Amino acid sequence: MEYNFREIEKKWHAVWAEQQTYRVTEDAARPKFYVLNMFPYPSGAGLHVGHPLGYIASDIYARYKRQKGYNVLNPMGYDAYGLPAEQYAIQTGQHPAITTVNNINRYREQLDKIGFSFDWSREVRTCDPQYYHWTQWAFERMFESYYDRRQDRACPIFELEAAFSAHGTEGVDAACSEDLTFTADEWNGWDSVKRQQVLMNYRIAYLGETMVNWCPKLGTVLANDEVVEGVSERGGYPVVQKKMKQWCLRVSAYAQRLLDGLDTIDWTESLKETQRNWIGRSEGTEVEFTVKDSDVHFTIFTTRADTMFGVTFMVLAPESELVAQLTTDTQRTEVDAYLEATKKRTERERIADRRVTGVFTGSYAINPFTGEAIPVWVSDYVLAGYGTGAIMAVPAHDSRDYAFARHFGLPVIPLIEGCDVSEESFDAKEGIVCNSPRPDVKPYVDFSLNGLTVKEAIAATKKYVSEHHLGRVKVNYRLRDAIFSRQRYWGEPFPVYYKDGMPQLIPEDCLPLELPEVKTYEPTESGEPPLGHAARWAWDTEARCVVDNTRIDNCTVFPLELNTMPGFAGSSAYYLRYMDPHNDKALVSAEADNYWKNVDLYVGGTEHATGHLIYSRFWNKFLHDYGYSCTEEPFQKLVNQGMIQGRSNFVYRVKDTNTFVSLGLKDGYDVTPIHVDVNLVENDVLDLDRFKAWRPEYATADFILEDGKYVCGWAVEKMSKSMFNVVNPDMIIERYGADTLRLYEMFLGPINQSKPWDSNGIDGCARFLRKFWNLFFDADGAFCVSDETPAKESLKTLHKLIKKVSEDIEVFSYNTAISAFMIAVGELASQKCRSRQVLETVVTLIAPFTPHVAEELWQRLGHTATVCDAPWPAFDEAYLKEDTVTLSVSFNGKTRFTMDFPADASNADVESTVLASEQAAKYLAGMQVVKVIVVPKRIVNIVLKK
């Protein structure tokens, strides 16, 4: 009987859907296992063969775990808010919701064909009000919280209010935007608006005036991870720095916990390293500098406290508030001109053009160690957002300071014995400190670092600075708070209205606050976000509902927030929602959360390393602080699937003709390579008729063939429409079936490696499945298995397979597992194995990989239950025992011959037998045996000398 994958796959898709085979419920009697894929953004282009790679890998694992007896949660949903749908809406006027639903339907259709074990009853869509209810809810919880550094967790903001009312800032250690100090009397004397302004400094979701990445072309701000090399990640438009009032999340408060958590989770080292870089912890010292002839003083941050004696100037960031204070009248014009010029430069320009610029403020700071007056400059190489926005410059030991000093002729004082700073700075943190203090300068403080190593000197300075109240030890993080506002339509609305200019929350029981309809999706004429077009977008505090804007002058009606939330809002806690997707009382019930806990296996690409994977961890930690999520880390194990690149094909057109020359002959002509649709090419051979039909201009094309074929050139490029190299899984499934697609995608290589899609090998997988199918049918095509006792060799083949496949799945080495299947099927075929016992077990083993064919054979074998619940077979070492083992015999490391031994032969037996053997005699002649090494079951090496 023919292997008819079309019929088989169609049949089982219907059965699985009808019987809800993959539906799961919490079951305390069984251990849980939570498998998760990063949910897709449903783009208009549909799925290409790269998308299912991770889904197939996780599906195999999910099915395997289910057969192992776990209660497996394997959900799927859609990250449905996003820019493309909105851009499309701006162009066509079509509501993004319509575009999104269409795309989702297309995705679903494609996904269904591949035979995943998703529990679709748990599907979530981030744009669904029932879903974003809980995104808004989480935002409200963050607004109502501050981060208590003492307890190292988020706490309700009313506790902070109570503390302020009782004793002001005294005794409070809370994460904040700006260090404030006030007394209880001051606090109690302030009015409500002033208090709200102060609290905003502490809230975890806060409204802050911050420098943002503004993309004029997109009309919105972008998060740091959405900006790549000074242009927007989507669209590649220029991004400028701009000061704006924005919603922010105090992610920075969690920096240390985000860093520490990495040690507790099973992610690849490179991904953890990427996050460590992004968090950018740096231990250093804050030192206070006073300004000469002034009562102004300011703080700098340094990791090189050992270089205090070599400071020759100070630099402020142009954005620093100190600039205005320190600029003297004589320097004012020059400084203002510099600030103006700097403002005009975009991030991109600053990166592209790293010339040394700066200007003297006219003020001098006093070095607290040497008492010297050192000039204070302004330069854009100092960043406002890091440290204190001010630095002490040590040109001898920092290359940026060095470049600045050389450019402006400032002194350079070396502080490491024997270092040469005539050409460049000595940046390495090593060597013996000297010139600290310098012999020619009268010591200002009774403190010397001379003779210490850099490391010792840093420690000594930290100690000294702390003890003498010149500064403090400080840990800085590069991680910045996440900007949480977007000036877009297609996103979650903030559950916020404004009263007296201060944001107020929509009551929790009124959520969700649904996204209103708008006339157009562009910004308003006054530059407000698209929600400014909404006619019904005001909040009536009395009626507790959304009302018409025109009623705003009514004293109970207030304007609603016009910004929406960014893409990462909806994806930050979706894994929790899958646990309990229809709950309308909570994000997730405590019971569901306690059962499913966190994701055991998360599969997705590395591109989210500094975006979603940081935000999600932050979000979860916040929810964990309140007990809404019972685990500290959301994703226990993370597997990164590699990207599938495209493999483009080229034809070579002879210049100024309509003649195309085959790859091997093209060197004889002047040719232009042209991308040709890879779907017209098979094994790099062009289908001439379909090529002619592809484009009207090729209808009359001529070809110069080699061996009667037109061979195309190829290159590995990104998979994209414009390169004509997009391979759609539907076409593969149509031709080979979903099981072959699944098998082939996994056979391509290790899942974590990027590789080009290349259909050339797919026939091998199709052939294998046919051979596998044929094991169950006799020459006449009748289904044929026997209940006879299987041959010993078949059992050996089987148990070898069980062992290998079980081990390989555990470590995601699917390509080698599939190789093992190929070998086993070949062996069983040549053994003419018809044993039900053996064949049935092979079906249960292959079921995670090729569920459709396994299900069909399982049914034909007489089972009524699904193969998904067939228990995973145990392997028995007894079948793998060999009677004899073959050892390689080497002399001085060179293998000369092999010998057979009984499997239980002792090393001593082996040694004496080998030495006495005829084959060995010729190598032993005239030699002396120094040593004999016997590696059990492998090798015998005899070391000889003359």
Add this chain to the structure above:
RNA sequence: GCACUUGUGGCGAAAUUGGUAGACGCGCCAGACUUAGGAUCUGGUGACUUCGGUCGUGUAGGUUCGAGUCCUAUCAGGUGCACCA
């Protein structure tokens, strides 16, 4: 510049973790069955070779009876971060 990561046939890749390098698949070669083959089946396929062997895992050293695997240096590709003081 810093960090991480990968280098093995014509190609995708294996290698029991220090023990016969190249499993398995593609491609290629030969044969069988065929009117036909882009179908199916069987066998062969790292390089050189005087057919005894010799050389082979980016390059150069080292440790070891034995190295793709461990150590040192170096080269090349990929990814991430990057005026972070």
